[in-house]
Amino acid sequence: MAFPITRLRRMRQSEPLRSLVRETLLTPTNFIYPLFVCPGEGVRKEIGSMPGVFNLSVDEAVKEAREAKSLGLGGIILFGLPEKKDEAATGAWAEDGIVQRATRAIKKATPDLVVIGDVCLCEYMSHGHCGVVEKKGKDYEILNDPTLDILAKTAVSQARAGMDIIAPSDMMDGRVGAIRKGLDTAGFANTPILSYAAKFASGFYGPFREAADSTPQFGDRRSYQMDGANVREAMREIKQDIQEGADMIMVKPAMPYLDVIAEARRRFDLPLAAYQVSGEYAMLQAAIKNGWLDRDRVILESLQSIRRAGASMILTYFAKDAARLIG
Numbered sequence: 001m002a003f004p005i006t007r008l009r010r011m012r013q014s015e016p017l018r019s020l021v022r023e024t025l026l027t028p029t030n031f032i033y034p035l036f037v038c039p040g041e042g043v044r045k046e047i048g049s050m051p052g053v054f055n056l057s058v059d060e061a062v063k064e065a066r067e068a069k070s071l072g073l074g075g076i077i078l079f080g081l082p083e084k085k086d087e088a089a090t091g092a093w094a095e096d097g098i099v100q101r102a103t104r105a106i107k108k109a110t111p112d113l114v115v116i117g118d119v120c121l122c123e124y125m126s127h128g129h130c131g132v133v134e135k136k137g138k139d140y141e142i143l144n145d146p147t148l149d150i151l152a153k154t155a156v157s158q159a160r161a162g163m164d165i166i167a168p169s170d171m172m173d174g175r176v177g178a179i180r181k182g183l184d185t186a187g188f189a190n191t192p193i194l195s196y197a198a199k200f201a202s203g204f205y206g207p208f209r210e211a212a213d214s215t216p217q218f219g220d221r222r223s224y225q226m227d228g229a230n231v232r233e234a235m236r237e238i239k240q241d242i243q244e245g246a247d248m249i250m251v252k253p254a255m256p257y258l259d260v261i262a263e264a265r266r267r268f269d270l271p272l273a274a275y276q277v278s279g280e281y282a283m284l285q286a287a288i289k290n291g292w293l294d295r296d297r298v299i300l301e302s303l304q305s306i307r308r309a310g311a312s313m314i315l316t317y318f319a320k321d322a323a324r325l326i327g
């Protein structure tokens with residue numbers, strides 16, 4: 001039926017009519033709030049390039065977890081800044097590691113809040129890469145297979161501390177299988193894996209490196225994170241992680257890769273997450289601060305676009321703000 005029988009504006013006349021036919025809805029349970037846990041007590045240090053985001057000592061992280069719970073968020077995800085870094089990523093898997101301590105404290109304070117553990121080595125390695133590095137004169141290589149054991153060990157130690165979900169973000173080949181095997185062997189067959197399945201080497205991670213103090217000391221991450229040009233390869237990455245036992249999959253970053261999210265939603269039936277990364281947050285915050293964009297509208301519109309593309313869960317630094325806006 002063509003105009004004038006069909007008038008698409010009929011259903012746009014009022015907010016009640018628009019809500020009635022709204023296709024994409026946001027709820028606080030869609031949002032996962034990232035926390036950066038650091039040593040000390042009473043520490044709440046704002047990250048310069050991410051206004052409103054902090055390095056938090058364990059006691060402060062517990063306060064954030066309580067707030068996340070009271071706002072009805074889907075969960076939180078923990079990143080750690082260890083006391084010291086070395087070439088074996090000891091801080092990642094130590095029983096008293098920063099993330100392990102935070103997990104125990106948070107699970108004690110808010111047992112019902114879903115706590116997700118980011119599993120990677122870059123925050124704990126002195127060189128800042130996500131895997132074991134072999135130096136060959138001026139050249140270097142990130143070794144895949146020797147990294148898998150350390151990742152599995154990290155996942156098991158997080159599960160032991162009470163972590164609800166394990167989320168490997170390193171992009172080594174075979175890590176999901178290695179982690180699944182490690183968890184099962186250690187008695188954690190029921191701990192789910194949320195795999196950062198399609199994680200692209202992205203300029204939008206800049207502010208995160210300040211937040212997690214994880215800038216590579218040499219080179220970059222292009223030999224393991226994905227080339228931003230490749231959507232078909234992203235589907236192969238996701239498929240492989242599913243075959244290795246991933247329970248949920250993730251695309252990262254979100255807004256510059258909405259087509260990848262949409263394609264993953266079309267092809268795979270697993271719960272799908274997307275990470276609205278630090279650069280996406282910083283970009284919006286900068287424009288909001290300058291009065292160039294309307295804060296409330298762009299926060300919700302950016303999240304809605306990610307949901308519309310097909311992500312059911314969104315890792316976002318706006319989680320608390322968005323939950324309050326939806327109210």
Ligand SMILES: [Zn+2]
Binds near residue numbers: 120169
């Ligand atoms: Zn990493």
